[in-house]
Amino acid sequence: MTPKSTTEADAAHEALAVVLRVRDGVLQVLLWERARRPFLGAWALPGGRLEPGETLERSLRRHLAAKVDVRDLAHLEQLETRSDPRRHPARRMIATAYLGLVPAHVDPSVPGDTAWQPVDDLPAMAFDHRDIALAGRERLRAKLSYTNIGFALAPPSFTISELRALYRAALGHDVSATNLQRVLLRRRLLEPTGETRPPGRAGGRPAAVFRFAATDLAVTDQFAVLRPPDVR
Amino acid sequence: MTPKSTTEADAAHEALAVVLRVRDGVLQVLLWERARRPFLGAWALPGGRLEPGETLERSLRRHLAAKVDVRDLAHLEQLETRSDPRRHPARRMIATAYLGLVPAHVDPSVPGDTAWQPVDDLPAMAFDHRDIALAGRERLRAKLSYTNIGFALAPPSFTISELRALYRAALGHDVSATNLQRVLLRRRLLEPTGETRPPGRAGGRPAAVFRFAATDLAVTDQFAVLRPPDVR
């Protein structure tokens, strides 16, 4: 049978966040420099201990409030829970990671010990945080293809060129402007605002301005290759 | 600042499993009848407390061993972590749920307090286990469409008709035998064994026998509508 009385205390639990944004064509993650051991001075994901009575998401938002304005978080979803006993060198610590997205148009001021780092060229990181950060990137990339999660990275309105730059930075490869517009329009994820943006100094045709349709994310969170019959 | 000393003990953590199989054309989940309060006598997902030094997956396999032969589990992946303080009426309990799949050809004997229940017609369940079970079903349905996760539900070899029955039960809707074969063959997920199965008493053409190709699940775990250019 399983032991009923735990000799040591129950495992501590923490919530961590992979907060991503696109800036200057680069996908960045919010990291902070640890101020205590272990891994003193190393880069780490923001987050912290779960306190009694809190949900994980609430705890995460509380810890995050010290780093960024939580109102700037356009999207937050659970990633995975890590439980390897050796992931923390000193104590038992279970971590539940979340993926958070910050739109391109907000630039939250962050404390001095906090910085945006490129996800494709991460510095040395504490614990297993590097793996978690990369898992967050992969989740974003997968979901960009079949959901409207892109709205969480984009400003309220944008041109196709601007959106294309966002997708290129997040996906890590180029996307065709023609296909991006057609695919998103056909799926009713995008709608034109009717406005246009004046061209830059080099000239060029004014770009039409679009916005993401106000559809529920959950609605478009599904994709099926084998669709049910008669649904068309 | 956040409180450093926890007045009450840290939250207890449990691992739960949504173990699914297809039997007689019905998608079933493994449940057991609780033998103690709260929810005494109600149906619950198998699982139990995480003990010191265990990973979540190891803990789950240990608890599951009392219910089914763990070697019969063809697939196990993490689903989600639930942390609502009110999900357990008496104490603080965080649950990490997993999705497990049992192939159709094995029929593990289960203890008397354990039973397979239809996922589409669940009995009243303890805690939030009903939500978790349905989340497991949705994960399976989504992944059936774009991964080779179906191999974990299928016997080592099978005819297209048998596989079609499996998919119909799991997906909840009919699938065309023609398309099922063509789609899976084209993606190299399926390969013919060269054998045929003799027809039943009513006659009919002998069915060709297939098996899932021995590709790594992780390899086929990706799908992209917006593919990178030049990859063809």
Add this chain to the structure above:
DNA sequence: TCAAGTTATCGACTGGTAGACGAAAACCAA
């Protein structure tokens, strides 16, 4: 004012894939 350059948008072509359907194959039973 006009030509050249620039950027955005659109239409057309192509290839690939899935759903539907019916024909053909391979068996059984009467």
Add this chain to the structure above:
DNA sequence: TTGGTTTTCGTCTACCAGTCGATAACTTGA
């Protein structure tokens, strides 16, 4: 031999994404 059953295969069609080139709408500079 005929009719029924099940499986398998080919074909037709629709849809969708990737590519490419034409066109639109603007700029600057001569």
